[in-house]
Amino acid sequence: MTLPASRNAATSYREHCATRDLYNALLRSPERHLEAAAEFLEGHLQARDNGEDDLPADPQRWPDWLANRAERSASAYADYLRERREGAPRRHFHSRAHALHFLQAVAPTKRVDGAWLHGILHHWSDPRLLPLVHTCLEELGHGIPARNHVLIYQRLLDSLGCDAPLELSDAHYLQGALQLALGYLADDYLPEVLGYNLGYEVPPLHLMITSYELRELGIDPEYFRLHVTIDNAASGHGRKALQALTAFLPQVADVEHFLHRAHRGYRLNDAGLSNRQILDGFDLHGEVIAMLERKRPFAQQMHDDRARIGGQTVNQWLAVPGRMGEFLAALERQGWIKRHQAPVHSRLWNLVAGDKAAMFGVFTPYERQLLHDWIAGDWSEPAARNPWRGNDKGAADAAPARSEFAAEERALLNELSTLAPRSRLHRLVALMAPHSHWTPAGLLATRIYTDKLGIEP
Template sequence: MPVAVKNKLLEWVDKNHQNYFDLVTFFLNGEVSIQEKERKASYFLKKEIQSLTYNSIDFPPDISKIQDWILENNKFQCAEYQAYLEKRNRGAGREYFKNVGQAFEFLIKVAPVKRVDGSWLFSIVHYWNDSVFRDLIQIYLEELGLGLATSNHVCLFDDLILNLGLEHFVLDLEDEYYHQPAIQLALAYAPPEFIPEIIGFNLAYEQLPLHLLITNYELQELGIDSKYFNLHITIDNIDNGHAHLSIKAFEKIYSKFNDKKSFIEKIKIGFTLNDKGLSSRQIIKNLNLDALVIKILKRKALIGNVIHNDKCKFNNKTINSWLASPDSVEEFVEVLIDKKWIKLGCDPEESRFWKLINQEEGKMFGVFTATEKQIIYDWIAGESAQDADLNARRIQLDHKDKNNYMFSFLSDGELEDIQHQIYETGNLAMKINKLLPYLAPHAHHRETGLWCTQRFVDFLFPFLSHQKFTS
């Protein structure tokens, strides 16, 4: 990227720092230097912190009690989950996702934050030669799957989205879904003065939330691969997982700081940054298949507004006229409901619209993808659908195994080049410094990044390297 273009991008992002999507794009741009990202990260984080209210945060005043405090919270979440399971065993329905379509909507809306999973710890990796940071670096490497695509958190979520056919929905999300990802990426490139905030953020993020346990359970129940969510339950555990490592890191680094009071205040700030943006709980609470279906139909209207004949009219308007403007699509759907072409709350087979898009002889057969049809089906069926019919009413999706083709034959030589540099370099520090850029949030889940992560693990965490091949 030319220098003039980079400078213009920096200036533009600074002036529009409330556009979170642009911030995420900026931080994930491999052409922008770490120095430029660090400058932007510092500016953005200071803006975010100014609007925080963290004095009332539920944080133990006695730091020696931090582990007990987290353990108690963990026990409380587990007890709540057991209460949930007991309700389900007594016949209660799912609390989060009434159908597959709602689960799809949830996965679409959490995609921006899941695709930067663990990124807030990237800046800590640069302190690899200081043992006090080893616990945090280990957490980051495990978020990266120790360099294995089958365990790398971003690879896992991307694979899930790809297999479910949801990737193009993510491109149509509102800016608010990029707020928390922007914060995590800013922490990824934050200068050393933000180390306490990063530790505080990590301390909060690695706790076991009730919503994760229920999400994992209900996705499995709906037949959706929940490996990504289950992995966070197992490796984040308080006994020997990331929650445990987070506490160890906190205690070690706290002991090194002279200004203990300032350190704790900054820890609280980092802890509170977790609450910025839309949380999974808020997304689940506000699931709205109506809006998602309208989005799907508006997208189809862009290509379907000139291909229908003029014989069929609704309220004296042809279908082409109704579809001429995306803004009229919602009203058109209301008309279809009013005319009984769509019978909400009934078996979709009773709706003429569903037959048109689902039956092979239907005039709109093939217009909607299997994923779009699943969402429309569940929208029409609503509460009428019973779990006993779940298999019958699930649309069959074509499974795409990303791991079968993630290594491109059209290589630009990047991997071969870094391999040559590592093998030709005898100095460990030089090897590490060559690997580090490929562990960045935009790169670690790609072919070269995965290889570099494996070498980083081999050099600095040999016990994890062994674990990599036995897990």
């Protein structure tokens, strides 16, 4: 796909469509939005043409660079553990609600995990790209539902009551949109895909800290722990990324141009919001008010007028937008909320929590966690609530009823039997796309593709 060189692609795209809209469009019907994806991707790449990064200019230095990056992360994590043993507070999450908010805020990227490598699957016969084919298949769990990264993350959100998406900014969707664009345009942007992949697969310190602190807060860290292990620089995705990038150098006529493109792809990892920005952007008080404001229109005229808070009925408080902060303050003044104490001492909390609570079911688990942690404030519980246990997976991992999904799989097998070998491969790869690899047909396609390559899951 050729784009006019003089066109400011990023500006052109922003005039017509938001990043979130492109993200959703590429998940729904990617083939109809490839031109928009190319404009979007080219604009962000052009913006990084003259940027700087820490990837050495000399490819001979790349192995040492990768080893040093891994060593620095390991050393920094050891320092973190020592600080925690000496009494330092958590570095990422102030509360369980903070962690749940983070998990939802990064979900647009996690829901397309591995998407940037999708286009590589068409080139399984090129030995230079085979390491990245292996990487992509591992992201897809080799077609095994319990190993598929997107399904692992979705199960995590579902288990935490975080299945209703937050209202997020376009910046939250930027990395996911870039990954989708790279995956669908890999044939036109292979050097950029290789460079991006190298930057993404080097295990950063924040993954290790996130895994550690989620476990502390009683949240299953499997998704993050998994990426700490498979992205290792010795034998994992980090090493495979370097192998693939290095393998293309001797065959490229214009090495300097290739390296320039690989570097700007590498720099795409810095686009959008960083994990630190997402963590620092959490305001518990503001989130509680925003949550109550979202629920306010549905709660109007749903309360009786017996109780008066600050001289007004609950219905009167809920009748006008923008008053939830005042309402919380009035509840606190009147003793319905006792901040910085165990929430069980607050009358409002007892109306919300518990199977027999008067407002049972009104708030989602995430919304209750927001309210709980805001009431608790400086108070901390003597022991962790609801601790996660690694050997207790629960019903979420149960195998789907075969009667519900077998028909879809049978239909795919019947379809494949009518296709020529090359067409079968293209059909399999199409089903392994970001919008469908986690479905029953997509998982079966991944298993068949994996078997064709003779890869041991």
